[in-house]
Amino acid sequence: MTGVVAADRVGLEPFVADRVGREPAWLVAMRGEAAARFAERGLPDRRIEDWKYTNLAALAEIPLAGVRPDNRDVAVSPARALQAAGLPGWDGPVAVFIDGHLAPGASRLGDLPAGVQVASLSERLSDPALADLLRRPQRTDDGLADLLTALATDGAVVEVADHTVSERPLLLLFLSMPGSAPAAAHFRNFFWFGKHSRIQLAELHATLASPAVPGPNGPRSEVTSVAHLSHSLGQSQLDEGAVVTHTVLQREDPHCVYVGRLQAEVGKDAEWTSNALSLGAGLARWDLHVSLTSEGAGATLNGLYLVTDRQHVDFHTTIDHAHPRTRSRELYKGLLDGAATGVFNGKVVVREGAVKVVAQQTNRNLLLSDGAQIHTKPQLEIFADDVKCSHGATIGQLDATALFYLRSRGLSADDARRLLLHAFASEVLASVPEHLSGALSGSLLECLPVPGDFQEVS
Amino acid sequence: MNEASPILEIKNLHAAIDGREILKGIDLCIRGGEIHAIMGPNGSGKSTLAQVLAGHEAYAVTAGSVTFLGQDLLALPPEERARQGVFLAFQYPLEIPGVANTYFLKTALNAIRKHRGLPELDAMEFLALIRQKMKLLEVDPALLQRAVNEGFSGGEKKRNEILQLAVLEPQLAILDEIDSGLDIDALKTVALGANTLLTAADSSRRTDRAMVLVTHYERLLHYIQPTHVHVLYKGLIHQSGGPDLARDLEREGYARFGIEDELAGAGAR
Ligand SMILES: Nc1ncnc2c1ncn2[C@@H]1O[C@H](COP(=O)(O)OP(=O)(O)O)[C@@H](O)[C@H]1O
Ligand SMILES: [Mg+2]
Numbered sequence: 101m102t103g104v105v106a107a108d109r110v111g112l113e114p115f116v117a118d119r120v121g122r123e124p125a126w127l128v129a130m131r132g133e134a135a136a137r138f139a140e141r142g143l144p145d146r147r148i149e150d151w152k153y154t155n156l157a158a159l160a161e162i163p164l165a166g167v168r169p170d171n172r173d174v175a176v177s178p179a180r181a182l183q184a185a186g187l188p189g190w191d192g193p194v195a196v197f198i199d200g201h202l203a204p205g206a207s208r209l210g211d212l213p214a215g216v217q218v219a220s221l222s223e224r225l226s227d228p229a230l231a232d233l234l235r236r237p238q239r240t241d242d243g244l245a246d247l248l249t250a251l252a253t254d255g256a257v258v259e260v261a262d263h264t265v266s267e268r269p270l271l272l273l274f275l276s277m278p279g280s281a282p283a284a285a286h287f288r289n290f291f292w293f294g295k296h297s298r299i300q301l302a303e304l305h306a307t308l309a310s311p312a313v314p315g316p317n318g319p320r321s322e323v324t325s326v327a328h329l330s331h332s333l334g335q336s337q338l339d340e341g342a343v344v345t346h347t348v349l350q351r352e353d354p355h356c357v358y359v360g361r362l363q364a365e366v367g368k369d370a371e372w373t374s375n376a377l378s379l380g381a382g383l384a385r386w387d388l389h390v391s392l393t394s395e396g397a398g399a400t401l402n403g404l405y406l407v408t409d410r411q412h413v414d415f416h417t418t419i420d421h422a423h424p425r426t427r428s429r430e431l432y433k434g435l436l437d438g439a440a441t442g443v444f445n446g447k448v449v450v451r452e453g454a455v456k457v458v459a460q461q462t463n464r465n466l467l468l469s470d471g472a473q474i475h476t477k478p479q480l481e482i483f484a485d486d487v488k489c490s491h492g493a494t495i496g497q498l499d500a501t502a503l504f505y506l507r508s509r510g511l512s513a514d515d516a517r518r519l520l521l522h523a524f525a526s527e528v529l530a531s532v533p534e535h536l537s538g539a540l541s542g543s544l545l546e547c548l549p550v551p552g553d554f555q556e557v558s
Numbered sequence: 559m560n561e562a563s564p565i566l567e568i569k570n571l572h573a574a575i576d577g578r579e580i581l582k583g584i585d586l587c588i589r590g591g592e593i594h595a596i597m598g599p600n601g602s603g604k605s606t607l608a609q610v611l612a613g614h615e616a617y618a619v620t621a622g623s624v625t626f627l628g629q630d631l632l633a634l635p636p637e638e639r640a641r642q643g644v645f646l647a648f649q650y651p652l653e654i655p656g657v658a659n660t661y662f663l664k665t666a667l668n669a670i671r672k673h674r675g676l677p678e679l680d681a682m683e684f685l686a687l688i689r690q691k692m693k694l695l696e697v698d699p700a701l702l703q704r705a706v707n708e709g710f711s712g713g714e715k716k717r718n719e720i721l722q723l724a725v726l727e728p729q730l731a732i733l734d735e736i737d738s739g740l741d742i743d744a745l746k747t748v749a750l751g752a753n754t755l756l757t758a759a760d761s762s763r764r765t766d767r768a769m770v771l772v773t774h775y776e777r778l779l780h781y782i783q784p785t786h787v788h789v790l791y792k793g794l795i796h797q798s799g800g801p802d803l804a805r806d807l808e809r810e811g812y813a814r815f816g817i818e819d820e821l822a823g824a825g826a827r
Contacts, residue, residue, distance in 0.1 A: 500615075504636060505651070509722065510669035511665060511666060511669055513637065520657075522656070523654060525656075
């Protein structure tokens with residue numbers, strides 16, 4: 101074993117053995133292989149290039165095979181779930197997953213848009229199409245992928261029928277409910293978008309203190325004091341002509357290690373827009389992988405990370421232009437305060453023969469304190485001619501002259517700062533679906549760091 | 559002579575940036591109802607003076623004092639100065655992408671109103687006020703919805719500064735090269751905004767407000783008539799006088815004052 105997991109830790113085998121007879125044999129076999137691979141390589145560590153700046157040592161506290169109990173039947177009202185996710189004003193349909201398990205009592209599934217189905221993965225394992233997807237290799241091949249294959253038993257399955265058009269975003273809440281001892285939740289989600297469907301999908305990841313574990317500010321607080329891992333993989337498939345906006349907002353509590361992976365296969369003339377917003381968690385690692393699998397496929401990747409105190413956020417994105425005339429545009433922005441650190445690694449691959457590809461990547465960062473750090477790296481691998489690829493990264497500070505301009509009109513230093521931070525973020529927030537940003541904007545504004553603002557969260 | 563009480567008194571003001579002294583002992587007394595033009599070639603320190611008065615922290619005041627309405631202006635942070643009635647129209651107004659002009663103006667106005675003990679304006683009241691000011695100053699209403707100064711033409715930026723002036727109604731307005739890059743129509747509008755600020759309902763000159771006009775060119779002074787003219791050169795006021803001084807400058811250039819300025823001729827045209 102080479103990873104950070106100590107050799108004496110319990111392996112994954114007992115967990116896998118326990119699945120025998122409860123799941124199709126091929127799935128248990130697949131888990132066994134993954135468990136064996138994991139025993140071999142362990143968690144990725146900093147000797148691996150993609151993990152150079154991100155240290156998973158925090159996971160040492162969490163027994164990785166210590167999967168959290170199924171809490172789907174814990175009495176949580178939709179209102180409480182939405183409150184925990186920072187969306188108290190949401191009155192539309194919502195599917196709530198607690199540690200990856202669909203919780204019908206916490207959800208409002210009654211008036212899902214026509215043509216949209218939401219189900220729980222564990223109930224769909226006999227579906228051959230799903231089995232096929234489950235067997236496909238994950239785009240990021242490391243020890244975490246093994247963990248997920250071995251341990252994830254549930255998640256969301258979202259199917260959007262051909263030609264479905266929905267104005268209203270489909271909202272999924274993924275709530276971590278840590279118990280009294282450190283534990284992990286691993287789950288995987290599948291999203292199918294039928295031909296020429298048009299839909300906005302939003303995932304919110306947040307922590308819900310379990311009723312038995314009052315937080316430091318009383319029972320209503322969603323800040324727990326127990327280390328926990330939220331580890332998910334989403335696989336999206338966009339059929340011909342589908343136009344999808346997929347927003348993921350992560351605002352887990354500071355004791356959370358968040359690993360969020362998302363891979364999308366974008367078909368002919370389909371358009372995938374991803375908004376990835378990372379606000380919470382002590383450590384957040386995101387891996388986004390987009391395959392533009394047919395001519396005319398396009399992807400827009402927007403990202404925003406706000407970190408402070410000792411938070412660490414790491415975005416690894418890969419856009420694979422496998423076919424001619426595929427397009428991608430990527431804009432990631434970061435605000436880093438306190439002693440926070442960030443990583444942005446944006447890889448763009450243009451394969452041989454993929455002519456007339458247009459790819460544009462931008463990463464902008466504001467360091468709000470002397471202690472904050474960002475490692476940003478574009479990675480362009482171009483094997484075709486006649487392509488237009490550009491990239492740019494900036495690291496700066498708040499513009500002192502702009503601050504002065506605002507203050508010279510009577511705005512307090514804090515208000516001026518907040519306004520500039522919001523302005524910086526607004527370019528990314530502008531692409532978040534209106535229904536959602538309306539419900540969120542207040543709380544996103546609150547999250548913008550002004551001195552003293554973030555103290556209570558840490 | 560003007561019996562109104564002083565609005566601004568500058569005494570022996572020295573200011574430096576990056577350890578280099580730019581202002582080397584400025585004395586100036588501005589009373590209510592007065593318009594002081596500060597002229598001088600590029601690099602004389604005109605903008606430095608303006609920025610120091612507005613409270614830019616990059617400039618260090620190394621000696622002297624500034625009294626605004628009887629209190630120590632230099633002790634106040636920029637936002638306090640603004641709330642008490644100091645307004646600087648920037649020579650180079652900043653572009654603030656992502657902040658809507660209307661939001662910015664409303665926030666600024668309400669911060670100032672709050673300080674003055676007035677109720678804050680709601681969206682409707684603000685809109686009514688801003689519409690009236692925009693009409694007067696011929697500001698394109700579309701500029702309100704755009705980000706502050708982002709992609710504005712030079713003239714639009716200057717009009718936007720004057721719109722802010724008209725909305726915030728300061729007691730001391732400092733206009734830094736408000737005329738640069740303006741065509742004659744824009745110049746007239748800007749002058750209208752400035753003159754309106756100093757005009758009472760009965761068309762008489764208000765004595766509770768005053769203005770400092772920083773300019774390189776004399777042309778502006780045809781539209782906003784100064785009561786006093788000062789020539790600033792190398793951080794010092796070389797000469798002060800009435801409106802005639804500006805006319806002399808236009809005719810003879812700065813050379814008469816022993817000042818070399820390659821642009822003075824251009825300014826007189
Ligand atoms: N931010 C600054 N940093 C360094 N030098 C400056 C700065 N601002 C002004 N100066 C210097 O101070 C002098 C006066 O400049 P300024 O006040 O802008 O003159 P004016 O407005 O009369 O043209 C110039 O030599 C200029 O280079
Ligand atoms: Mg100047």
